[in-house]
Amino acid sequence: MSQHQLGASMAVERSDVEIAYPELVRASRGSSTRARIHGTVKAAERPGAEADSGQREAFGRGGIGSSRVHEAARVEKAVIVTAIIVVSSADNAMARNTTVAADANAPAVTTALATFVAAHPSRGWSDAVDHEAHRTFQNWLGCAIGASRHEAADAALAAVALLQPSPQSSILGRSEKVDMTGAALVNGITSHTFDFDDTHLKTIIHPAGPVVSAALALGEHTRRSGRELVDAIVLGIDVECRVGNAIYPDHYDRGWHITGSTGMLGAAAACARLLKLDARHTTMALGIAASQPVGLREQFGTMTKPFHPGGAARAGLTSALLASTGFTSSPRAIEAPRGFAQVVSTKHDWNEITSELGSRFEISFNTYKPFACGIVIHPSIDAAAQLRARGITPGDVERIELRVHPLVLELTGKKEPADGLQAKFSVYHGVAAGLAFGRAGEEEFSDDIVRRGDIVALRRKVVAVVDPSIDEASADMVATLAGGKREHVFVEHSIGSLQRPMSDADLDAKFAALVGPVLGGTRAKTLSRAAWSLGEAADLGALIALARP
Numbered sequence: 081m082s083q084h085q086l087g088a089s090m091a092v093e094r095s096d097v098e099i100a101y102p103e104l105v106r107a108s109r110g111s112s113t114r115a116r117i118h119g120t121v122k123a124a125e126r127p128g129a130e131a132d133s134g135q136r137e138a139f140g141r142g143g144i145g146s147s148r149v150h151e152a153a154r155v156e157k158a159v160i161v162t163a164i165i166v167v168s169s170a171d172n173a174m175a176r177n178t179t180v181a182a183d184a185n186a187p188a189v190t191t192a193l194a195t196f197v198a199a200h201p202s203r204g205w206s207d208a209v210d211h212e213a214h215r216t217f218q219n220w221l222g223c224a225i226g227a228s229r230h231e232a233a234d235a236a237l238a239a240v241a242l243l244q245p246s247p248q249s250s251i252l253g254r255s256e257k258v259d260m261t262g263a264a265l266v267n268g269i270t271s272h273t274f275d276f277d278d279t280h281l282k283t284i285i286h287p288a289g290p291v292v293s294a295a296l297a298l299g300e301h302t303r304r305s306g307r308e309l310v311d312a313i314v315l316g317i318d319v320e321c322r323v324g325n326a327i328y329p330d331h332y333d334r335g336w337h338i339t340g341s342t343g344m345l346g347a348a349a350a351c352a353r354l355l356k357l358d359a360r361h362t363t364m365a366l367g368i369a370a371s372q373p374v375g376l377r378e379q380f381g382t383m384t385k386p387f388h389p390g391g392a393a394r395a396g397l398t399s400a401l402l403a404s405t406g407f408t409s410s411p412r413a414i415e416a417p418r419g420f421a422q423v424v425s426t427k428h429d430w431n432e433i434t435s436e437l438g439s440r441f442e443i444s445f446n447t448y449k450p451f452a453c454g455i456v457i458h459p460s461i462d463a464a465a466q467l468r469a470r471g472i473t474p475g476d477v478e479r480i481e482l483r484v485h486p487l488v489l490e491l492t493g494k495k496e497p498a499d500g501l502q503a504k505f506s507v508y509h510g511v512a513a514g515l516a517f518g519r520a521g522e523e524e525f526s527d528d529i530v531r532r533g534d535i536v537a538l539r540r541k542v543v544a545v546v547d548p549s550i551d552e553a554s555a556d557m558v559a560t561l562a563g564g565k566r567e568h569v570f571v572e573h574s575i576g577s578l579q580r581p582m583s584d585a586d587l588d589a590k591f592a593a594l595v596g597p598v599l600g601g602t603r604a605k606t607l608s609r610a611a612w613s614l615g616e617a618a619d620l621g622a623l624i625a626l627a628r629p
Contacts, residue, residue, distance in 0.1 A: 181426075182417035189433045190370075190414040193322070194362035196437055197315050197349045202307060203615075205314060209441045210615065213314050218611040219278055219448045219587055220271050220288035221252065225627060226522065226594030227273035228253025232383040236266050236390070249297040252627045253598045260297045260401075261394045264347070268293035268390030272339070274522050275385075275504045276452040276594070280317075280445055281553070281578060283324035283338055284455060287446060289389030290343025291316035294397040295350040299620050304354055306617030312350040314443055316396075319366070320346025321442035323414065325432035327425035332377075336424060340375025340388030345414070347396020348403075355404050367409025368399035370420040380454075380491065381502040448587060450576045451520040453503070456488045457510040459555035460544075462574040464514030467559055467567060474516050474538045476561050482511065483547040483556040495539070503530040511557075512538040521593065553577060599629060 203210060227233060228251065237251060240262040249263035250256075252270065257263070271277055271289045278288050295312045298304075304312075324331075324342045332338050348369035352362040372395035375388035403409075414420050414433075421428040451461050460482055488507055497503040503510075503525050512535050513524040529535055550556060553574070559567045573579040582590070588608055595604035607626040610617070617623060 182422050183415075183428065184417050186412075186415035186417075186422075186428070187430050187434065188412065188415065189326075189430055190366050190410075190412055190419075191359070191363050192434055192437065193319050193349065193414070194352075194366055195359040197319065197353050198357060198359040198362045200315060200438055202311050204438070205441050209314065209444055210310065212443050212446060213310050214612055214614055215448065215584065215587060216278055216288050216317070216443060216446050217292060217310070217313060217614055218591060218608065220292045221607070221611050221627065222587075222591035222594040223274060223277045224267050224271040224293070225253035225598050226276070227270040228598060230270065230273050232273050232386060233266060233270050235383070236269050236387075240266060248301040250300060250624050250628055252624075253595075253629070255629055260301050261397055263297040263300075264294040264393035264397045265390040267297065268393035269383075269386045272386035272389045273383075274452045274525075274594075275454060276449050276522065276590075279447050279449065279455045280321045280324070280442060281447055281455070282445060283321060283328040283342075284332065285321055285324045285342060286339045286389060287317040287320055287343075287346065287443070288313070289339060289386075290392035290396060291320060291346040291350045293390065293393035294347035295354060296620070296624075297393075298351050298354050298397055298400075300624055302354065303619055303621075305619055306614040306623070308354060309620065310615045312353040314441060315353050316346040316348075316350025317443045317446070318346075318437075318441055319349040321445075322433045322437070323421065325442075326429045327421055327427055330427035331425035334425070335377045336373065337375030337377050337379070337385065337388045340392045341373035341424065343389055343392030344369040344372050344374060344395040344399065345420075347393050348399040349396075351397050351400035352403065355400055357400065357404060361403045363411050364407065364409050365400040365403035367411060367413035368402050368407065369396050370413035371409070372399070373420065373424060377491075381494065381497075381505045383501070385501075445578065447576055447578055448582045448590075450582060450586070450590070451510070452522045452525050453510055453520060454492050454505050456485070456552060457492050457505075457507045458574040458576060459553060459571040460484065460488070460507050460557065461510045461514040461520045463555050463557040463569040463571045464511045465518045465520075466569045466571070467557070468515050468518045470567065472515070472559060472561065472567060474512075474534065477515070477538070477541055477559050478562055479560040480511060480515075480542045481558045481560070482507070482542060482544040483550055484544060485550050485552045485554070486546045486548060487552055488555075489544060489546055493544070496536075497530055499527045500525045500530055506539070507544055508539040508542045509535070511542045599627075 237256060240258050245259035245262045247257035249258065249260045251258065251263060251266050268289050271293060272286060277286045280287050292313055295309055295316060299309045320342050323345055324338055328338060345366055348365045352365040357365060374391040374395060379385045410416060410419065412419055415430065449455065451458050484507065492505045492507040494502055494506040495508050497506040497509055509530060510520055513520040516535060516538060517524055523529065555571045557569045561567065576582050591608050592601065592604050595607060599607070603626060610623045610626055614623065
């Protein structure tokens with residue numbers, strides 16, 4: 081490529097390239113390889129903006145790539161940099177165009193989060209926040225124990241056992257003990273297997289799976305107190321969800337399962353707190369974790385979906401352990417032009433990470449599922465259950481018309497689910513369960529129920545259509561009955577949402593239904609009380625003993 085092909089663009093000074101990519105420049109000086117590097121600098125984003133010397137300087141520091149201002153109003157000007165690199169040798173020639181936009185002037189959010197995690201005082205939040213942390217823990221514990229005998233748990237534990245792990249931490253609901261990272265993995269898997277866990281509705285992150293699974297495994301082995309665990313949960317979930325806020329929905333729309341792909345950061349933060357790492361080492365832990373996002377939405381409806389929070393828990397715990405022994409990472413691993421946020425999303429709203437940091441806690445916005453399936457199905461199940469409450473039975477119904485947000489059918493459009501895992505991503509099965517049973521717990525997503533003839537027939541009466549005017553949190557249902565009568569239900573916010581939250585008593589009932597079949601009803605009640613008083617526990621041993629047969 082010749083100089084004139086760059087048109088009116090301006091060649092990048094060699095000194096800028098040397099600053100940005102010293103390895104490339106050194107390679108170009110070899111005997112058989114030469115590199116010709118050109119680029120463009122042009123003003124962008126604001127009419128009349130000019131590429132001044134300060135912007136060129138920023139380009140030089142930021143390296144070869146494109147810099148685009150994020151939509152945040154605080155930025156006045158931006159520079160888009162396009163670099164064209166041509167490398168030739170005696171044997172071949174190749175060209176690489178680097179034209180991906182990136183913000184080279186992002187604030188130091190990795191360091192800000194690390195300082196917050198390391199320095200924020202114990203119980204430095206309101207009683208309401210602390211209570212929500214206990215609700216989060218109790219719900220997570222019930223979900224993990226409830227699925228502990230699932231075939232996914234058996235398979236995961238068998239794989240972990242092949243590594244011959246040291247017995248450091250417990251598998252909840254079972255007698256086995258494995259190494260810390262193995263326990264984080266398996267408990268993270270079981271906590272999400274039933275898809276019955278908590279949800280941060282703004283991002284659809286299931287926060288506890290990665291964070292609590294990692295923190296409890298570490299806390300058990302290192303003999304931390306209940307208060308230390310609660311602190312770690314609040315702080316870890318804050319990191320996880322603030323990063324999620326910054327990149328959602330673009331990140332999710334690309335196909336990432338955001339629970340796993342932000343959860344490793346929350347898990348690393350929680351474990352760094354338990355290890356009492358200072359801000360510098362916590363920055364390293366977050367940086368190491370930033371290179372380990374886990375989870376693709378393609379896996380929904382398979383065992384690999386619950387692997388995502390388990391894998392994130394393991395990655396975050398490993399990151400904190402590495403940082404504690406001196407392993408290093410980039411201190412700008414989240415925000416850098418080629419760091420986590422800018423690589424995995426076209427949206428990166430840094431203000432979502434730093435605004436009210438230390439005074440607003442994302443765990444305050446956590447919610448808990450009354451139905452054991454994808455959260456976007458819940459309004460439709462709620463609507464069907466309301467039809468049942470009016471005395472309408474499956475035999476009365478000839479057709480159910482359902483209008484939902486486009487995301488509902490994208491995520492849960494399986495018309496003929498083959499088993500329980502697939503049915504958790506079928507709005508058609510969710511509606512059938514809601515009308516047939518008035519509920520949609522784990523039993524209603526069992527393989528037997530999913531394959532039952534009358535339920536299959538009822539699913540086929542459901543006609544779901546996309547309506548962009550319907551909110552993700554809502555559903556509009558019309559049932560046509562025999563004789564032509566039509567019954568209408570509109571659900572703006574389903575039970576379990578922030579607007580209609582599950583009460584503590586609701587969570588107790590859910591916990592008993594999940595844990596009772598595994599550990600017995602009496603043990604379930606005792607363990608529930610221990611979970612509610614976690615912050616007062618001198619150590620975690622007694623609670624974990626109750627959580628094992």
